[in-house]
Amino acid sequence: MGSFDDVLADIMADIDSVFLFSPNGAFYERFADEENVVVVAGENTVDAETFVELPIEFTDIKDRIRFGIEGAMDQDLVEEGNTVACFGSIFNGEVDSAVRVRVSEDLRSGLYDLFTNSRADPNVIRDVFDVALELGRKGQKGSPVGALFVVGDAGKVMNKSRPLSYNPFEKSHVHVGDPIVNVMLKEFSRLDGAFVISDSGKIVSAYRYLEPSAEGIDIPKGLGARHMAGGAITRDTNATAIVLSESDGLVRAFKGGELILELDPEEH
Ligand SMILES: Nc1ncnc2c1ncn2[C@@H]1O[C@H](COP(=O)(O)OP(=O)(O)OP(=O)(O)O)[C@@H](O)[C@H]1O
Numbered sequence: 698m699g700s701f702d703d704v705l706a707d708i709m710a711d712i713d714s715v716f717l718f719s720p721n722g723a724f725y726e727r728f729a730d731e732e733n734v735v736v737v738a739g740e741n742t743v744d745a746e747t748f749v750e751l752p753i754e755f756t757d758i759k760d761r762i763r764f765g766i767e768g769a770m771d772q773d774l775v776e777e778g779n780t781v782a783c784f785g786s787i788f789n790g791e792v793d794s795a796v797r798v799r800v801s802e803d804l805r806s807g808l809y810d811l812f813t814n815s816r817a818d819p820n821v822i823r824d825v826f827d828v829a830l831e832l833g834r835k836g837q838k839g840s841p842v843g844a845l846f847v848v849g850d851a852g853k854v855m856n857k858s859r860p861l862s863y864n865p866f867e868k869s870h871v872h873v874g875d876p877i878v879n880v881m882l883k884e885f886s887r888l889d890g891a892f893v894i895s896d897s898g899k900i901v902s903a904y905r906y907l908e909p910s911a912e913g914i915d916i917p918k919g920l921g922a923r924h925m926a927g928g929a930i931t932r933d934t935n936a937t938a939i940v941l942s943e944s945d946g947l948v949r950a951f952k953g954g955e956l957i958l959e960l961d962p963e964e965h
C-alpha cells in the first residue's frame with residue numbers, strides 16, 4: 698500500500714489550511730487543536746472558530762468547495778496562492794474524500810457573491826431557491842412548469858417591466874418563506890411573466906413582463922425569452938434572477954447579467 702500512502706501524502710503536502718465540509722462533532726474534534734481549520738457547513742453545529750456558512754447544500758461538489766473557498770477569501774482566512782485540503786462527503790454522509798485546491802482569484806465565480814453581496818437578504822435568496830427547486834421537483838399537477846423570480850432592487854425592476862395582468866399581491870404584505878406564500882407562488886407560476894420580490898422578501902408583484910435591454914446577454918443554448926429576460930434584468934438592475942426552466946427542468950441563477958449557478962431540482 699506504500700504507493701497509495703504516497704499519493705495521499707502528496708495531497709496533504711505543504712497545506713496552508715484544512716477545510717472540513719459539514720463535519721460531525723467526532724470528526725471535527727480530531728482537528729480541533731490544529732491551526733487553520735475552516736468549517737464549511739449549513740450551521741456551525743461544532744462551534745468552530747472559523748466558519749463559512751453554506752446557504753444551500755450544493756449538489757455539485759465543485760460548487761460546494763468554491764463557495765467555501767470564496768467565503769474564506771472574503772473573511773481573509775486564506776489568500777491567493779495558498780493550498781488547502783478539503784475533507785467532506787460525496788456519498789452518504791461519511792467523510793469519504795480529500796481534495797487539494799490552490800486558492801486563486803480564478804475560483805471566484807460569483808457564487809459566494811450571489812448569496813452574501815446581493816441587494817436582497819441571503820435568506821430571501823435561499824427561500825426563493827427553495828420554492829423554485831420544489832416547484833421543479835413536483836411540477837404543477839404533474840407537468841413541468843417554468844418560473845421566473847426577480848429578487849431585490851424591486852423599485853428599479855418595476856420600472857423596467859409592465860403588468861401582464863392584475864397583480865394578486867397588490868395590497869398584500871406577504872413574504873417568501875411563509876408556507877401559505879409558497880403555495881400561492883406555485884399556483885401563480887402557471888401563468889405568464891415574472892415575480893418581483895423585494896430585498897426583504899416581500900412579494901411585490903406577479904405577472905410582470907420584463908423589458909430590460911438584452912443586448913449582449915449570453916444564455917445557454919436551447920433556452921429562450923424567459924432566461925434572456927431573467928439574465929438581462931440583472932445587468933440593468935442590482936437584482937438576482939432565479940429561473941426554473943420548463944424545458945430542461947433546471948434552476949438557474951443570474952447576477953450582473955451572468956449565469957452564476959445551475960442546480961438540478963432532482964438532486965436537492
Ligand atoms: N420578458 C419576459 N418577462 C417575463 N416573463 C417572460 C418574458 N419572456 C418570456 N417570459 C415567460 O417565459 C415563458 C416561456 O418563454 P420561453 O419558452 O421563450 O422561455 P425559455 O427561456 O425557453 O424558458 P423555458 O425553458 O421555461 O421554456 C413565457 O410563456 C412567459 O411566461
Ligand SMILES: [Mn+2]
Pocket residue numbers: 920921922944
Ligand atoms: Mn422555452
